[in-house]
Amino acid sequence: MAIAHSVLNFQSYSSNALSAQESQLIQTYVEQFGAPLLLLDCDIIRQQYRALSHALPNVTLHFALKPLPHPVVVQTLLEEGASFDLATSGEVELVASQNVPAERTIHTHPIKRDQDIRDALEYGCTVFVVDNINELEKFIPYREQVELLIRLSFRNSEAFADLSRKFGCSTTQALELIAKAKQWNIHIKGLSFHVGSQTVNPQKYVDAINTCREVMEQVIELNLPALSTLDIGGGFPVSYNSQVMPIDLFCQPINQALALLPETVQVIAEPGRFIVAQAMTSVASVMGQAERDGQIWYYLDDGIYGSFSGLMFDDAKYPLTTLKKNDQVLPSVLAGPTCDSIDVVAENILLPKLDNGDLVIGRMMGAYTSATATDFNFFKRAQTILLNESSLCENKMLG
Structure with missing residues (x-):
């Protein structure tokens, strides 16, 4: 399914809030493919490449493959x-x-x-x-x-x-x-x-x-x-x-x-990073939850051994949000799915009360995320969904 870039505008970071259209599209992809997912928007790759080419008009850009x-x-x-x-x-x-x-x-x-x-x-x-x-x-x-x-x-x-x-x-x-x-x-x-x-x-x-x-x-x-x-x-x-x-x-x-x-x-x-960082959005779902030391711990089906590997290897601080809208927020922790205690995505984060199956969205997830993800504990890596591909290709899913 081809998605217009003007609709799926994940690169905006002035606010973490998602539009109703973005939320609906994410839910549609989760219903079709399950979670966790990585949504890779080729239009943003084009946008970033053109922006840097314009900023460095006399420089030949060799994209570094390493981050994505x-x-x-x-x-x-x-x-x-x-x-x-x-x-x-x-x-x-x-x-x-x-x-x-x-x-x-x-x-x-x-x-x-x-x-x-x-x-x-x-x-x-x-x-x-x-x-x-x-x-x-x-x-x-x-x-x-x-x-x-x-x-x-x-x-x-x-x-x-x-x-x-x-x-x-x-x-x-x-x-x-x-x-x-x-x-x-x-x-x-x-x-x-x-x-x-x-x-x-x-x-x-x-x-x-x-x-x-x-x-x-x-x-x-x-x-x-x-x-x-x-x-x-x-x-x-x-x-x-x-x-x-x-x-x-x-x-x-x-x-x-x-x-x-x-x-x-x-x-x-x-x-490398400049071209692809904004181009990918992660979608993880809540597997379970518990209250510990006055905070609610939400256990996601993706974590630092997966798409959030940049938290360990890259020192990135990904903007996070949820699809749930609620004025009341609570001190929360987002943890990954593995049995390792270091598998924690975010601490002391204010979130609305989430239910099992609710979705947590990460922006700016294009660089050093899927590239450094593992299958530790046999949790499968997030599937990558390709958006706004060239007309020479068909929209498809990469495992």
Whole structure:
């Protein structure tokens, strides 16, 4: 069933309340498929991709598959003209199965097995990322086929995930790697960085871009081959329960910094969360309830081992609401279905009195939810219902 985006408008987070139309649609899907569910709206994916493309008009966007690696997401973005950021052989298989042209992909995992390199090359992806001499050496057998980006480290204590703690090298090390690559006849295409997940301060990007520009100038001064690409990574923020800067405003200083790069430098990015976070809504039902320490505990059929895994792995704070309307609210706890005591979705939350079978709705559930869900305790993962797909596809359910 095709649902118009104007009707099923889940991305609004100014209020957690659901409209009557939204409530009816959710109930219809639960009657048809049961619960728990994840409702994935392809129109919101398109909207977010277009918004970031508009905000970064001179940047080629490579969607990072990691937060939501569904075939429909790949197909939707492929139709939008997106490129893709791969990190594993499984992700290579996914884009290959969706007929993504290999020239629209890059492989950005800084640490790879030889099999990972060979799988990507067999598919046709030839751009890789390295950040140390051990990794650079792995490409000697493939130097006639590959182009490499050197990943720099820019620590960011403000980000939820400071990815430069685990990956990246200093500017001095980068210059040493570029010199060694010249000695080994390996083509260094450019530089890359990632300022960290949910970065709310665009100055972090500006500082990293300026440093990369200086490295590019030093490369010329050292008579090393000029660099032609800068990958500014991902990390563009989205609003969960607190507002972040609108993306157009956020990207203004980034564009100003990019404008200072040589005209010959191509700029790419690796957005993930920004594209998909708003695109998915979760639907869980109350399995049972009990009163404990003055609060009502509601046990849901989805939890942190399932769609709410981001509460453990991603530090996300998903906006939650219910279909029940009642002015009287009570201190409540939402717990997951497993026998593990840490499986708690929300505490000290004010909710109307719920009955068994009532539905609890989570918004902003597109990033690092189904991707990191498990079947722990043999509770099955939520089924994903696809909304507003391309006319090339049929609306369907993914298990």
